[in-house]
Amino acid sequence: MPFTPPRESYSGKIFEETIGSGPKAITVGGENVLPFHSFEGATPHKPVIAFEVQDVPPEDWPEVVKEVYKGVSGDPVTWAKYCIEKLGAETIALRLVGTHPDRQNFSPDEAAETVRKMLAAIDVPLIILGSQHAEKDSSVLIKCAEAAKGTNSVLGKAQEANHKTIVAAAMANDLKLIAMSELDINLSKQLNILITQMGFDKAKLMTDPMSSALSYGLEYTYSVMERIKLAALAQNDPTLQPPILADVGMMVWKVKETQAPEADMPAWGSLKDRGIAWEAVTAASFLIAGAEVLIMRHPDSINAVKKFIAEMEV
Amino acid sequence: MALTGVEIFKLLPKTNCKKCGQPTCLAFAMKLAQRQASLDQCPDVSAEAKQKLGEASAPPIRPIKLGTGDRAVKMGEETVLFRHEKKFVNPCALAVAMKDTASGADAQKLIDAVLGSEIDRVGQKLRIDAIAITNDSGDPGKFEAMAKLVAEKAPAVAVILSTTSPDAAEAALKHFSNKGAVLYGANASNLDAMAAWAKAAKATLGIAAASLDELSDLTEKAKAAGVEDMVIDSGARKAGEIIRDNTLIRRAAIKKNVKSVGYPVITFAMRDDNMLETLVASAAIAKYSSIVVLSSMEKWKDLALFSLRQNIYTDPQVPMQVEQKIYKIGEPGPEAPFMITTNFSLTYFIVSGEIENSKVPARLAVLDSEGLSVLTAWAAGKFTASKIAQFIKESGIEGELGGTKELIIPGYVAILSGSIEDKLEGWKITVGPREANGLPAFLKSRVA
Numbered sequence A: 001m002p003f004t005p006p007r008e009s010y011s012g013k014i015f016e017e018t019i020g021s022g023p024k025a026i027t028v029g030g031e032n033v034l035p036f037h038s039f040e041g042a043t044p045h046k047p048v049i050a051f052e053v054q055d056v057p058p059e060d061w062p063e064v065v066k067e068v069y070k071g072v073s074g075d076p077v078t079w080a081k082y083c084i085e086k087l088g089a090e091t092i093a094l095r096l097v098g099t100h101p102d103r104q105n106f107s108p109d110e111a112a113e114t115v116r117k118m119l120a121a122i123d124v125p126l127i128i129l130g131s132q133h134a135e136k137d138s139s140v141l142i143k144c145a146e147a148a149k150g151t152n153s154v155l156g157k158a159q160e161a162n163h164k165t166i167v168a169a170a171m172a173n174d175l176k177l178i179a180m181s182e183l184d185i186n187l188s189k190q191l192n193i194l195i196t197q198m199g200f201d202k203a204k205l206m207t208d209p210m211s212s213a214l215s216y217g218l219e220y221t222y223s224v225m226e227r228i229k230l231a232a233l234a235q236n237d238p239t240l241q242p243p244i245l246a247d248v249g250m251m252v253w254k255v256k257e258t259q260a261p262e263a264d265m266p267a268w269g270s271l272k273d274r275g276i277a278w279e280a281v282t283a284a285s286f287l288i289a290g291a292e293v294l295i296m297r298h299p300d301s302i303n304a305v306k307k308f309i310a311e312m313e314v
Numbered sequence B: 001m002a003l004t005g006v007e008i009f010k011l012l013p014k015t016n017c018k019k020c021g022q023p024t025c026l027a028f029a030m031k032l033a034q035r036q037a038s039l040d041q042c043p044d045v046s047a048e049a050k051q052k053l054g055e056a057s058a059p060p061i062r063p064i065k066l067g068t069g070d071r072a073v074k075m076g077e078e079t080v081l082f083r084h085e086k087k088f089v090n091p092c093a094l095a096v097a098m099k100d101t102a103s104g105a106d107a108q109k110l111i112d113a114v115l116g117s118e119i120d121r122v123g124q125k126l127r128i129d130a131i132a133i134t135n136d137s138g139d140p141g142k143f144e145a146m147a148k149l150v151a152e153k154a155p156a157v158a159v160i161l162s163t164t165s166p167d168a169a170e171a172a173l174k175h176f177s178n179k180g181a182v183l184y185g186a187n188a189s190n191l192d193a194m195a196a197w198a199k200a201a202k203a204t205l206g207i208a209a210a211s212l213d214e215l216s217d218l219t220e221k222a223k224a225a226g227v228e229d230m231v232i233d234s235g236a237r238k239a240g241e242i243i244r245d246n247t248l249i250r251r252a253a254i255k256k257n258v259k260s261v262g263y264p265v266i267t268f269a270m271r272d273d274n275m276l277e278t279l280v281a282s283a284a285i286a287k288y289s290s291i292v293v294l295s296s297m298e299k300w301k302d303l304a305l306f307s308l309r310q311n312i313y314t315d316p317q318v319p320m321q322v323e324q325k326i327y328k329i330g331e332p333g334p335e336a337p338f339m340i341t342t343n344f345s346l347t348y349f350i351v352s353g354e355i356e357n358s359k360v361p362a363r364l365a366v367l368d369s370e371g372l373s374v375l376t377a378w379a380a381g382k383f384t385a386s387k388i389a390q391f392i393k394e395s396g397i398e399g400e401l402g403g404t405k406e407l408i409i410p411g412y413v414a415i416l417s418g419s420i421e422d423k424l425e426g427w428k429i430t431v432g433p434r435e436a437n438g439l440p441a442f443l444k445s446r447v448a
């Protein structure tokens, strides 16, 4: 008996969003089916991976990923250019972690200066991230948004606690915006609603439902992403139709599995391969669950995930 | 197709005798239709009804065991497409391929690696579950020799015998009679012979199709030939094909009760590029494969795949909580920092991750606050000075600490420091950072 494929079609569609401008601009989203389900609908754009660079040297990154950027990571622009020119980065995520009060406590103006220099030096889309200190981020991101006016960069992350100022800044400077809440589809929905009620165009939002790392809560992120995608597509819920962003590297490169040397954990095998696999498996899982934009750190993990994405085309 | 409650009811004795534990036959029929009861709970059901209902009430994906004894792996029995709906039932088996062209020394090495692959991970014992012997030589004699070696050296390990030659199958299966082996490689040209050998050895037949259509055709033919236990392969090899076919198979089996694809799926993920192989295997684990065959074993790869399998197959209904206790991170001495937080598992993951990140050995007390994060727990009265004080006193931690008894509390509950100090005599309460990402700097500055 021939097999009748039970195909699904959905009424909803993920917003198609372009980030950056000029020839290197990138478009994500636009699909009307679950991730990689090109056999039953449209998947016009591939997921995009942003290389993470920081405004301060990555002293707290484990050796495996720190050593890759030795020699370039002293300066964010040099670092980003290395990612673009040598490692093929199509997008840069600049994390202004040095603005955190417990770190260098850079002022909003200093942060904006870094953003300005970065934008002047690179031609790929830029994602501008604060230090995830809710209070400090609102002052930092206002200045950074001004510095990025008209570049169609992505600004983030707006959280429940600080969204008002950050949303206003993104709106005034015509930027895309990341809305982050903590691992709950209802919180994501609620924050997206709050943001759109301020007049922000929901088709310029990205939802960050909060990442996690393999073995450290991955399944929560995974299922929240799947539920967001199902709500967006099957229930045609426009508040959950923005593309999903997964901030992977930050979560992965602080767990024990990416740091413990093989000498200490002989049963875990090679530290280098383990670290790369940890980031790549986490990222690939989130792609399967629904992420369209990934922020990652190790070029080998990124390469593996790119090959994985290429293999999804059938 | 699945029968409705009313259709099932028509086949029951209609005596309402209650022996099944339900008040009426109709109630029992409804339970059966929802798969919340099994037919053998009714002692009076007729043979004819049994036969008709057996078909319809069988789980949509047939339960099959891979291997025997302690190491046997259950496959199939899945009921949903998405893990948030209901727990995925039987974690997929991981197998490593062994070519029958491998030298004796290489084969021995792989066997040793499989036997030594077990690790303890968050209370579960995880391991490479099976060896897939592949008939690369095309020679039945070589295939049998390898099968014999594995049967002798690793008698407890489940085996997948991969060949399209019925002669090779017959020869190798002699060593795995009644051992829950899989004979993989049944196709349109060898089906009858392969089915016969699988039946004779009480092995599961692995269907090797080139499309979903052919797959469905072959399983029906095998069934007609008397084979009940099968694992199925639609021929999907690229990651996108695996997602596509596995999704269509799972949907057809569960939503449409299509019996011809209601079997566990076997996926071959082998790649020259080991990192890519790891990701393709990850996709297969997340999306519905029951056996994933890998080209090689490396400890790092095993660990990553074991961890993903564990994550995906976790019960989504279990509250996101960790056990109340004092966790050691690194090897904390008596003077190491001592912190407290709530038992929301993500709070715990994030806080313990940041402590690890700081490389400062420490103790982390996790208070049962019903799975709430710090701020919510505090607001809900689950993370209060008296609860914290009581927990610290009863934990017996005082004996482990040195002269200064100091407790670091989350910055968000700074307001509690005075009242905890009142309740915990002789303790110093220090306010830590508000966000976990402030912990590395905070901890490092203390030891510096």
Ligand code: SF4
Residues within 6 Å of the ligand: B012, B013, B014, B015, B016, B017, B018, B019, B020, B021, B022, B023, B024, B025, B028, B041, B042, B043, B044, B045
């Ligand atoms: S045991 Fe059988 S006959 Fe008796 S009530 Fe239940 S279904 Fe009906």
